[in-house]
Amino acid sequence: MEPWLLGAIAGGTVALSALIAQRRTRKTTPEVLSILRERGPLTIPGIMSELGLEGMSAQGRVVIALDTLIKCGLVNEQPVAADVPRMKRLSVRRYSAIRA
Numbered sequence: 513m514e515p516w517l518l519g520a521i522a523g524g525t526v527a528l529s530a531l532i533a534q535r536r537t538r539k540t541t542p543e544v545l546s547i548l549r550e551r552g553p554l555t556i557p558g559i560m561s562e563l564g565l566e567g568m569s570a571q572g573r574v575v576i577a578l579d580t581l582i583k584c585g586l587v588n589e590q591p592v593a594a595d596v597p598r599m600k601r602l603s604v605r606r607y608s609a610i611r612a
Contacts, residue, residue: 541577544559544578545581547563548587552608553607555605555607556578556605587607587609587610590606591605
């Protein structure tokens with residue numbers, strides 16, 4: 513098989529997977545914001561349970577959605593105490609919607 517054809521197939525596969533990831537994030541972001549507005553401050557595992565999501569890829573979608581909302585100024589990330597171990601910060605840090 514020609515090398516240029518293999519490169520084109522690989523590039524198309526990467527572009528398609530990026531497009532699918534973007535669509536999933538677009539669906540998750542408004543859901544996360546509405547849950548934070550209804551329920552108040554939640555942790556990432558709390559948001560995942562409210563959405564009915566499980567697994568690492570779902571956790572990644574929630575983190576990306578939260579990052580997008582924080583950058584837009586719609587969600588506030590509450591600070592964590594310095595004595596909390598790094599591996600526990602994910603389950604302790606709370607996120608809350610900013611009231612407009």
